[in-house]
Amino acid sequence: MSYPEEMRKSIEKVEETRDERLGLEINRMSLEEREEILKKFHPDYRPEAKREIGIGPNKGDLAPNEVVDLLESYPIVDPEEVDLSQVDYDVSLLIIGGGGAGTVAALWAHYSGLPVEEILISTKLRHGDSNSIMAQGGIQAADKPDDSPVLHYLDVMGGGHFANKPELVRELVLNAPSILKWHEDLGVMYDKDEDGNMLTLPGGGTCRNRLHSAKDYTGMEIMRVIRDEARNLGIEVLEFSPAVELLTDNGRVTGALLWNMETNQYYVIRAKAVILATGGFGRLHIQGYPTTNHYGATADGLVMAYRVGARLRDMDSVQYHPTGAAYPEQIVGLLVTEKVRGLGAQPVNREGEAFVHPLEPRDVEAAAIIRECYERRLGIETPTGMVGVWLDTPMIEEIHGKGTIESKLSAMYRMYSRFGIDMTQDPILVFPTLHYQNGGVEIDEKARVLGESGVIDGLFAAGEVTGGVHGKNRLMGNSLLDYNVFGKIAGESAAKYCKSNGKGRLTLDHVIRYMEALKKMGVPENRKSPLILPDYRGKKVLMRTLDLF
Amino acid sequence: MGKTVRIYVMGREYEVPEGLTIMKALEYVGYRYIRGAGCRAGFCGACTTVYRKNGDYKLYSGLACQTTVEDGMYLVQIPFVPAEKPKYEVSEIKDVEDILRVYPEIARCLSCNTCTKSCPQGLETMDVIQSILRGDIKRAAELSFDCIQCGICSMRCPAEITHYHVAQLVRRVYGKHYLKKSKELERRIKEIEEGKYQEEIERLMKLPREELERLYKEIRR
Numbered sequence: 001m002s003y004p005e006e007m008r009k010s011i012e013k014v015e016e017t018r019d020e021r022l023g024l025e026i027n028r029m030s031l032e033e034r035e036e037i038l039k040k041f042h043p044d045y046r047p048e049a050k051r052e053i054g055i056g057p058n059k060g061d062l063a064p065n066e067v068v069d070l071l072e073s074y075p076i077v078d079p080e081e082v083d084l085s086q087v088d089y090d091v092s093l094l095i096i097g098g099g100g101a102g103t104v105a106a107l108w109a110h111y112s113g114l115p116v117e118e119i120l121i122s123t124k125l126r127h128g129d130s131n132s133i134m135a136q137g138g139i140q141a142a143d144k145p146d147d148s149p150v151l152h153y154l155d156v157m158g159g160g161h162f163a164n165k166p167e168l169v170r171e172l173v174l175n176a177p178s179i180l181k182w183h184e185d186l187g188v189m190y191d192k193d194e195d196g197n198m199l200t201l202p203g204g205g206t207c208r209n210r211l212h213s214a215k216d217y218t219g220m221e222i223m224r225v226i227r228d229e230a231r232n233l234g235i236e237v238l239e240f241s242p243a244v245e246l247l248t249d250n251g252r253v254t255g256a257l258l259w260n261m262e263t264n265q266y267y268v269i270r271a272k273a274v275i276l277a278t279g280g281f282g283r284l285h286i287q288g289y290p291t292t293n294h295y296g297a298t299a300d301g302l303v304m305a306y307r308v309g310a311r312l313r314d315m316d317s318v319q320y321h322p323t324g325a326a327y328p329e330q331i332v333g334l335l336v337t338e339k340v341r342g343l344g345a346q347p348v349n350r351e352g353e354a355f356v357h358p359l360e361p362r363d364v365e366a367a368a369i370i371r372e373c374y375e376r377r378l379g380i381e382t383p384t385g386m387v388g389v390w391l392d393t394p395m396i397e398e399i400h401g402k403g404t405i406e407s408k409l410s411a412m413y414r415m416y417s418r419f420g421i422d423m424t425q426d427p428i429l430v431f432p433t434l435h436y437q438n439g440g441v442e443i444d445e446k447a448r449v450l451g452e453s454g455v456i457d458g459l460f461a462a463g464e465v466t467g468g469v470h471g472k473n474r475l476m477g478n479s480l481l482d483y484n485v486f487g488k489i490a491g492e493s494a495a496k497y498c499k500s501n502g503k504g505r506l507t508l509d510h511v512i513r514y515m516e517a518l519k520k521m522g523v524p525e526n527r528k529s530p531l532i533l534p535d536y537r538g539k540k541v542l543m544r545t546l547d548l549f
Numbered sequence: 550m551g552k553t554v555r556i557y558v559m560g561r562e563y564e565v566p567e568g569l570t571i572m573k574a575l576e577y578v579g580y581r582y583i584r585g586a587g588c589r590a591g592f593c594g595a596c597t598t599v600y601r602k603n604g605d606y607k608l609y610s611g612l613a614c615q616t617t618v619e620d621g622m623y624l625v626q627i628p629f630v631p632a633e634k635p636k637y638e639v640s641e642i643k644d645v646e647d648i649l650r651v652y653p654e655i656a657r658c659l660s661c662n663t664c665t666k667s668c669p670q671g672l673e674t675m676d677v678i679q680s681i682l683r684g685d686i687k688r689a690a691e692l693s694f695d696c697i698q699c700g701i702c703s704m705r706c707p708a709e710i711t712h713y714h715v716a717q718l719v720r721r722v723y724g725k726h727y728l729k730k731s732k733e734l735e736r737r738i739k740e741i742e743e744g745k746y747q748e749e750i751e752r753l754m755k756l757p758r759e760e761l762e763r764l765y766k767e768i769r770r
């Protein structure tokens with residue numbers, strides 16, 4: 001499936017201008033220019049795509065329609081129908097979500113003194129099937145002599161449009177080097193020089209080369225090592241058993257209700273503390289965008305936490321990764337890591353012209369690509385009607401030498417080869433794709449979840465489900481860091497909490513109250529959440545489905 | 550609908566648009582995945598599958614999310630195959646003898662190369678095992694680095710080796726004991742512990758937005 005004739009013609013133009021572009025220094029936009037392009041072209045700035053939340057602590061705040069729909073929904077479990085008196089698992093700590101944050105939290109809860117038998121992880125798919133395993137590009141940490149946590153702090157704040165929660169950013173940047181050290185000790189194979197020092201690359205919005213990677217399988221390398229460690233310790237993981245509701249005792253979180261997706265049985269879990277680590281919401285396909293996220297990224301954590309009264313923040317901003325695959329059809333929406341631009345590939349239009357600095361912050365880069373396609377109409381159209389711009393990957397080998405793509409970007413190279421495209425010879429077609437949930441559940445620096453009147457007892461959260469660390473826009477490499485730093489903090493805090501607290505009653509009182517409020521609002525009763533999994537079955541089949549047993 | 554292809558899922562015939570992955574084709578005809586789908590992008594190894602083609606004796610294997618359907622494909626859904634994973638303490642495992650104590654069965658490798666031929670990542674799987682047996686931990690770690698642990702190799706191995714678990718251990722051993730530790734990292738951690746950056750960051754935390762913006766621009770000059 002190499003490129004069709006029409007696309008080939010444009011590739012020839014890209015080839016003609018390549019030499020000239022190699023020496024070209026493209027100007028970065030000023031803060032004012034950035035603001036303007038965002039307002040005009042970024043999907044987040046389309047008012048019709050959002051509405052005010054009509055219920056709960058964030059009533060009146062804007063969020064994407066798809067998120068508000070889930071928040072303004074009835075539970076999938078009828079509180080009258082479950083028997084909470086029979087407890088299936090009785091533990092000190094329940095962790096919901098077996099991705100990066102959940103696994104790190106389990107390890108650090110154990111390092112902080114909780115015996116492994118007292119820790120239970122519930123997860124939706126298999127342990128590790130998550131966004132964490134998909135990360136390619138890298139993880140940030142200011143460890144180089146020309147860098148410092150202070151510069152890192154400023155980059156995170158600036159990237160986030162200064163809307164971040166400062167004390168969370170402080171924890172993020174000051175803990176970064178020791179997290180990498182922990183990984184080193186566990187045996188993560190980071191890219192290093194001969195002396196053992198880390199090789200680093202620039203990332204979008206970083207003022208120094210601060211991106212650490214393990215080829216372009218960084219997320220997979222970290223995830224499989226920490227998962228291996230959790231397995232060695234014998235931490236129990238219930239797979240295909242997502243949480244569908246938290247349980248409470250007078251406002252304190254005391255457990256959760258899990259659901260076995262295959263047998264439909266529910267399990268009652270009693271715990272002293274619960275850590276929410278359910279990740280993001282890419283599979284909601286906000287505004288119809290394709291996504292880079294794993295199959296289970298459906299915002300369940302947001303919904304469950306909101307029903308117990310957690311505050312959300314920065315939910316009005318969504319991250320679209322500037323470079324999702326736009327061709328061929330089989331991989332539309334999948335990620336083309338930022339490292340491709342970090343290594344020198346330029347975004348180029350149909351005429352072979354470079355039109356934006358390759359490493360603007362993500363939202364700005366995405367907006368510039370949308371402008372090129374839809375205002376200037378200089379995008380390239382595929383046979384199925386997708387429009388995108390070129391990412392001139394052959395430049396990478398011109399700059400860094402032959403073989404660079406296969407060795408440094410082997411995941412990318414492999415993905416394109418599978419579908420008949422040789423990215424060392426030809427450019428690849430890209431368009432923005434839904435990538436990251438910038439906002440989420442509000443936590444404090446101890447990873448405790450905050451509600452309207454302060455800390456919600458017994459509930460902690462870490463990773464993509466939380467908001468505040470990245471403000472209104474996350475920079476590449478900071479969310480792998482985020483799930484490690486706050487996974488660790490959540491594990492430590494929860495372990496400490498378990499030492500000085502007993503267990504509570506198990507009720508769904510908060511859900512019953514929430515349902516009453518929904519009824520008052522007149523929300524249709526067939527609207528249910530959490531979503532658990534998206535439904536991609538063909539429309540023709542669904543129209544002729546009988547639900548017989 | 551444009552061009553279509555005929556496929557057989559669990560024996561039943563369906564017509565689907567051409568150019569879909571196996572995963573999307575199954576969904577198109579009405580399957581909803583619970584098992585067998587994770588990242589949907591070739592990174593997690595959840596979607597391992599086997600298939601045959603019309604008029605072809607071979608049993609093929611691959612990732613359902615990364616393989617395009619072809620006319621006359623016979624498809625099935627198989628869940629991820631379980632395998633025993635021994636527990637170990639990586640700090641105590643340093644060389645081949647130690648690795649063999651954890652995974653003695655690798656010595657049974659028949660060098661049949663079935664694992665290599667079945668790897669959807671195109672890795673030299675048999676070489677990984679043989680490198681370990683030769684004591685070349687670095688090579689085994691590097692050759693196996695792109696492993697997504699889908700388990701196809703282990704499903705087909707006549708010697709019943711669980712290559713992907715073995716390779717996981719080897720990489721950790723290499724990362725921990727063979728790669729040098731970063732001095733720069735240690736230095737920075739020490740500085741942070743001594744509080745070198747604390748004060749400056751606390752100061753930044755209190756600055757009004759305009760001041761932060763100015764500093765943000767300044768470090769970009």
Ligand SMILES: Cc1cc2nc3c(=O)[nH]c(=O)nc-3n(C[C@H](O)[C@H](O)[C@H](O)COP(=O)(O)OP(=O)(O)OC[C@H]3O[C@@H](n4cnc5c(N)ncnc54)[C@H](O)[C@@H]3O)c2cc1C
Pocket residue numbers: 096097098099100101102122123124125128129130131132133134135136137138139140218219241242243244277278279280292293294296297298300301335435436462463464465476477478479480481483530
């Ligand atoms: C393709 C891709 C590339 C990326 N590249 C980078 C990068 O280079 N650098 C970087 O820093 N960041 C990157 N990111 C972002 C980063 O990987 C994630 O933000 C981060 O890993 C999130 O970690 P997490 O543990 O919070 O969530 P996840 O890793 O997604 O884990 C959440 C887990 O919870 C499970 N779950 C969900 N709902 C429930 C429920 N109801 N009950 C039980 N379990 C549930 C999920 O199935 C999943 O296993 C990338 C993301 C993607 C998708």
Ligand code: FES
Pocket residue numbers: 585586587588589590591592593594595596597612613614615697
């Ligand atoms: S679903 Fe993850 S590799 Fe196919």
